[in-house]
Amino acid sequence: MRIFEETIRLARTWSREIGVAATIVLLYAVLFFGGRTYFSAENFGDLFLANLPVLIVSLGMLLIILTGQIDISVGSQFAVCSVIAGVAAKAGMPVALAGLAACAAGALFGAIGGGLVAFLRIPSIVVTLAMMIALRDGLRWSTQGAWIENLPPGFQWLSLTQSRFTTAMAVLAVALVAATAAGLRYLKAGRAVLATGSSEAAARITGIRTDRVVFSVFALTGALTGLAAALNAMRFHQIPSNAGLGLEMKVIAAVVVGGAAITGGSGTVIGAVLGVILLGSVGTALTFLGVSAYWEQAIQGAIILAAVAINLAGRRRE
């Protein structure tokens, strides 16, 4: 009896995540009967690497959304950080240092945006919209649209084989996800993030420095964006100057599909990861099923709408 009640309670608290997971299972069940070729290890590896940036950035975006803010400049940050990683590598820096430079640049962008939001109390949508345009156009102007080519050997795949690189990235991804989830649940700082988003006024009188919390999640997201940009750059021979177009939308969509409340205070890492998996799989899955690429965006949009509607209906019942 107790176990039964406990199961119901758990199912209720995790209902959103369970819903997304069920949809993913359904999607793959359809695929399994529709096109077996989808299930090759190679496909999965490619799919994973292609979505790794979304996954990494969505961990940061989740934190930002949990505090009740939003950052739509991550796509532009991503582009600039990619170029910085490439330029640093070409200048002869060791790969690790080039990656670190990209992270630092991202953290700086995040800190600037976060500072404006947290300390000057400018709405985050305004700040990051400005940042999005400024970074993107600044980059276009300084590179003149040229791609970075002739990267030093050892940059691509971290001089590993592609499959080794994929394994290493998988380990890194699992570690990042686990660290974020644990930090959010067991660290005081993580609880402060949720508290800030749940009620900023209550957080402040509880003694939480909400401005610092907001500032930190933006800076952290910037650093994660830099990391994602550097790792993504390593998959190719050259670095385009327009990387990360639309990344912000993919990331925000994944977090929201994963059940996070756009108004803050509620959402989980598991949910965000499931959101990334679902949205990441849909596109490729449709191609494999022979659905025209024109439909891809529309279907993704429909999934986002459905997820948000279900989410809202669930909240209203509470």
Add this chain to the structure above:
Amino acid sequence: MSHQDELPVNRAILAVRDLEKSFDGVCALHGVSLELRAGEVHAIVGENGAGKSTLTKIITGAIQADAGSIEVRGHSIERNDPNVSRALGIAAIYQQPALFPHLTVAENIALPMEMGSSRQTVNWKSRNRRATSLVESFGATIDPRRLAGTLSMADQQIVEIAKAVGADAKILLMDEPTAVLTEREVERVFALIRRLKADGTGILYISHRLEEILAIADRITVLRDGHRVACRNAAEVGRSELIEMMVGRSIASVYPKRPVPIGNVALEVRGLSNEREGLRDISFAVRAGEIFGLTGMVGAGRTTLARTLFGLAPAPSDVFLAGRPHRIHSPADAMRFGIGYVPEDRRRNGVILEMEVAGNISLANLKSVSRRGLVSARSERELAVRYVERLRIKTPSIATAAGKLSGGNQQKVALARWLATRPRVLILDEPTQGVDVGSKAEIHELIVDLAERGMAILLISSELPEILGMCDRIGVFNAGRLAGILASSEATQPRIMSLALGHG
């Protein structure tokens, strides 16, 4: 006045001296001093906007004073903030809810303590254990893993109290802790206060319920317009003297109920049930000019009935308005049929905090302040000014954002909005909760006026004196059922209580 001056300083665990605070040039506190002794309940009373909440927020460091000093056990605090004050053993229950709706009960109780400690991690097991025992010590059972936002108002208040008490505070500030509680729950809070008092905790207690103050307080400080006008031993003052010190004038009759001609049935409910919301077989009728009281324990179904009548909860059957059956699906329906509703939780459902006072008042009355479909700024202003004066709403101007008013004045703004709609049937859910005595009398006066003009009024209240003093008939709820309807001539406090508790 001189009592506290004779006091040996070492017995005061908290002393504030000459506090000054203004908001955008409006003075909220002016040279206020006060001392709190160990084991003392020190009440603070004053009209809405007198500065009581501002004082508590300064003591906890939630806001900073412009001038003045705070001393805890003889040591003055240089820079106060919520963490500093908590480390010094100060805890507070704020008037505005300070819970995190998305977080669990256990976490709500634990967070303030954890924020003060140097540990960087949280332990969920001990959080839950502690929350359970704290809530139980208060005689309630609330699952510590529930989200605070899903609790009833009364349970939320219990969590607030558990949170403050759990911090092992030596100085406890309580800003209207009982405003949303019924008498039985108030008794529990009092039992707790007595226990804390015996342990040597000093308690600053703010309330507009003067009976409570006189029952629990040792000393009383009276604030008026940001000034301290008196500090007296509770045993030496009476109710009327207290009121006079608060408002600077005497308030003659407490309940202005006048007999008014009773008209036809305006609203009738026949066998209304709603299993999911816990309402069972409710039947009653209210006539034009009549004030029909609804009372009972919190959660007994009074508010659910009101929400059903106003289309906020699903209506399973017809309601008869002036004899004609109507099905109400939404508030728009209800308003069209002439029903108005002042909700209970005005902090969440009442005022729009960012909107100015005038806009808030005219919101449900846009038609009456419009000419040819356009809102006339002049009539809007006139309407607002009329109600600001009538209800004595303390605000720098009618263009001030409602969020900047004191708690009680926000409530009055929400009340004004609905009083101004002049519906045929008006449902008032706890209309005087958190409102000072002077304004309370004003609101009662206004309700009687409305009844006199033929409005049928449903008055929901947990305050029995108000119900007994204002109503022609009284419906008593018990567990979702109307346990009985009493005429005012046969209604007494014990009879109502026994019906409400299900002994009737």
